Amino acid sequence: MHTYIHQLFSKVIFETKLNFSKKELNKFISDFKKFSLKNISKSNNITKATNNKHLLKNKKFKLLKDNLLKEFNSFKNSVLKYEKCNFDITTSWLAVSNSGNEGIYHNHQNSFYSGVYYLKTPENGGNIKFRDYSNKNFYIPPSIENCYNSVEWGFKVKENLLLFFPSESYHVISKNNSKTDRVSLAFNIMPTGKFGCNDSEVTLKVL
Numbered sequence: 001m002h003t004y005i006h007q008l009f010s011k012v013i014f015e016t017k018l019n020f021s022k023k024e025l026n027k028f029i030s031d032f033k034k035f036s037l038k039n040i041s042k043s044n045n046i047t048k049a050t051n052n053k054h055l056l057k058n059k060k061f062k063l064l065k066d067n068l069l070k071e072f073n074s075f076k077n078s079v080l081k082y083e084k085c086n087f088d089i090t091t092s093w094l095a096v097s098n099s100g101n102e103g104i105y106h107n108h109q110n111s112f113y114s115g116v117y118y119l120k121t122p123e124n125g126g127n128i129k130f131r132d133y134s135n136k137n138f139y140i141p142p143s144i145e146n147c148y149n150s151v152e153w154g155f156k157v158k159e160n161l162l163l164f165f166p167s168e169s170y171h172v173i174s175k176n177n178s179k180t181d182r183v184s185l186a187f188n189i190m191p192t193g194k195f196g197c198n199d200s201e202v203t204l205k206v207l
């Protein structure tokens with residue numbers, strides 16, 4: 001008798017690593033801060049996001065944006081099989097976690113996929129965790145957590161790490177227990193042009 005395990009309707013998270021040097025990453029951080037307004041949060045312990053939500057629209061960051069989209073296009077074509085649909089980055093911003101800062105669970109609305117690219121990751125600077133908030137009537141603590149039984153899953157962050165995840169996925173930045181800032185670039189991705197079919201077909205232009 002044969003048995004099978006099927007993962008139906010799973011959320012697909014893509015993980016890879018870019019190859020920018022430490023010097024290039026520091027230059028990105030410096031340039032991003034020049035094009036960002038003052039941080040929204042000032043006095044609390046919540047990770048800060050810059051007011052400027054269109055950083056990658058600046059031509060100065062074309063090389064980085066092209067690299068991010070190259071990886072996403074490879075993912076959406078080879079894994080998701082969305083080969084006939086084009087995508088673009090609609091919004092992008094800098095997330096700065098100072099010493100002692102932490103995030104709150106949230107997701108990204110009005111978006112298809114989201115991404116995060118890590119520019120500066122001090123030791124003990126905080127990882128990223130995803131959580132499943134779908135309705136479950138029972139929770140039984142497993143002896144070993146895996147992709148079949150877990151409600152929360154984390155990724156250890158490192159510089160040059162790039163993650164893509166469905167925008168509806170709830171995630172959080174863990175507390176920064178280091179003495180230095182942890183810096184990442186967050187962004188949202190949407191399909192462009194014509195997509196869908198029949199009476200659900202739409203045409204979307206990214207501004």
